Amino acid sequence: MPIIHVHMLEGRTLDLKRSLVESMTEAVTKSLNVKPEAVRIILHDMAKNNYAIAGVLESEKK
Numbered sequence: 001m002p003i004i005h006v007h008m009l010e011g012r013t014l015d016l017k018r019s020l021v022e023s024m025t026e027a028v029t030k031s032l033n034v035k036p037e038a039v040r041i042i043l044h045d046m047a048k049n050n051y052a053i054a055g056v057l058e059s060e061k062k
Helices: 014-032
Strands: 003-009 040-046
Touching: 003 014, 014 040
Parallel strands: 003 040
Antiparallel strands: none
């Protein structure tokens, strides 16, 4: 049973998330030869103040 964790910044719509998990499930079923029911995807929405690049919080970027 493949388990996929996706970490992304908050703000994406439910429709975008739905599209993502559908596409990922299709890719995993084809590449690993498993049934869609075996695929688990966990979405982690990160607040922009909990993510930084080069010492700058994403929430503080201009």
